[in-house]
Amino acid sequence: MRLVQLTVPTGKRETILEILDERKIDYVVTDEISSREYTAVVYFPLPDAAVEPVLDEIQNAGIEEDAYTVVVDAETVVSRRFQALRDEYEDGDVGSDRISRQELQAEADDLTPSFPVYVVMTVISAVVATAGLLLDSPAVVVGSMVIAPLIGPALGASVGTVIDDEELFVESVTYQIVGVVVAIAAAAIFAVLVRSLNIVPPDLVLSSVGEISERLAPDLLSLAIALGAGVAGVVSIATGTSVALVGVMIAAALIPPAGVAGITLAWGQPTAAIGATVLVLVNLLSVNLAGLLTLWYAGYRPENLFDLGETEQRLRQRIVGLVVIVLIFAVFLGGITYASYESGNFEQDAREEVETVLSQDRYENYQLLEFQVVMDDNYPFRNAERVIVTIGGPPDQSAPELADTFHERINGHADQPINVEVRYVGVLERGNQ
Incomplete structure (x- = not known):
């Protein structure tokens, strides 16, 4: 449930109240005297599935985008009319459980930290993961996933595509590329330091360390993990549930392989880094592909329906591109799987x-x-x-x-x-x- 607080621009009061009355939505109106641009504030509760269509109808009635609108969680609403409204919009499918497009966009923005914070947290996560890998400690590796700030950029690109927010898409893609490069570089630098200081045995064989060896030769199961993480991440953000644990899942698909790639480079074994680097890339692309497909299936579309055709074309191009690249990597992983078999x-x-x-x-x-x-x-x-x-x-x-x-x-x-x-x-x- 959501509580919508909408400022009413001058001359639009009757229009907005008429829309709410037609939809049998309970509301409370208070006069606004702080600004001549707005005459009142309307408060009305909505089921999750009703937020997007109601706000779209209000906007189509002439309410400018810069009108002040706040959507917050509502714990309980006791009203027969609200129950009838819920029965109208919630029919048990995926679309009825999702949050509105407006909330989705805000959630994607909130999940992405500022660039300096993102870089610092990625470096810390990569260093912790590298230490855990060299110690062969699953607990430390899991801890590195918790602090990795990867879920925002990983899902932001998909959100930006389906709602036609190119600025969000470009920013998220940039963050992802920088994140992968920074993670591998940080892991390599830390591993070089550890090795030069003899913190680990100088003759350490990487293949003898369980946490490292399993990522040196990844198989097709890694692709299933990445796709599952992408779908779970999008479902969690689209339904307004907690994304913390799903963020760990996405980080699990990216941070440890990046750490292994850095370690192998520090050990002077660039060919051994191929498998781990491919694992990072295929996981990253799979998360984006799963996110695109899941968001579109959930019913998210751009705000302006005139942009729908262009958005669909762009979506198809990106999906086809991702599928082709993922399939190429899948063939590579399939070769590794066959060799292991x-x-x-x-x-x-x-x-x-x-x-x-x-x-x-x-x-x-x-x-x-x-x-x-x-x-x-x-x-x-x-x-x-x-x-x-x-x-x-x-x-x-x-x-x-x-x-x-x-x-x-x-x-x-x-x-x-x-x-x-x-x-x-x-x-x-x-x-x-």
């Missing part, structure tokens, strides 16, 4: 070959203790480089031929030569005396 199949087949060999009668005294596939560092498309097979058996026996057998059978499932290393561990078994 092939690596998983190879590991399973290789393990089965080792177990099949050891199940033979002549190797009944041997058992598989550990099986490990070592991947190369060619991110993001990693391949198996080496297989380590650890076998337990009697201390005074060995089976040198196993190395050749394993090598032949394992390489039968590989697209390129794989080194096979066999390690023997003596096992002593003592029975109860």
Whole structure:
């Protein structure tokens, strides 16, 4: 529910009250003596879904845009006429639950901080995320998402497009580009500082850190996360619900990958930064695409219906452009996903070959203790480089031929030569005396 406070310009009092009476809207009028431009202030409650059409009708009646209008939340309205008004406008679909176009525009503006604050908060968020990634601490990484000011620009571009506010669109796109560049740069500078001061082990292998390795070779599931974050963000802002947690979701799709990209650059591994950088870009574009589609589906249109055709054309162009770019990135992520799938199949087949060999009668005294596939560092498309097979058996026996057998059978499932290393561990078994 909303309470609308509308200043009545001179000569428009009867027109406004006539509109409210025709729609059976309860109102209270107070005389205004502080300015000759306005003669009264009208207060009237409205359901959320009625704010936009009522304000549009009042404006079409000749009320200038500079008329002072305030829309605030109303906790409770006790009125039979208000209940009838709610029944008229709220029919249970998406459009009846959304806030007005005017409120949406104001909300998008409020979610975007001033440029200096935005840059400072982005730098802090990237630094905290980088520290959490190097510490392999999920809690710290989540904390970095909370302070990231990304939801405003991420959703502002979509809002600006559907309501034909090009100034908001350009500002939001600029903020997003600056945010990505600043986040990656801040993460790289901080990681260089950490490494030069030996705060982390100088021989730290990035692929051994769980929070980092999972973002070095992203897969198609990352695309689903970004699209979900975009839809959730738009739904939360369009329905007037809290956007704090959704902002964390959007930041989760952007800040940690940006931190990983900065870390890999600081470690002198630019090729390893490809996967993380692509993840940042595809997440950013997916959030914008989901926002555009969701807002248009929710029924938001430009204020001036004469601009509707031009806005629809611009919307289609931006959607098509985003879809094409996202699909290109999706193919890239699909390649990474397929490479991971092939690596998983190879590991399973290789393990089965080792177990099949050891199940033979002549190797009944041997058992598989550990099986490990070592991947190369060619991110993001990693391949198996080496297989380590650890076998337990009697201390005074060995089976040198196993190395050749394993090598032949394992390489039968590989697209390129794989080194096979066999390690023997003596096992002593003592029975109860």
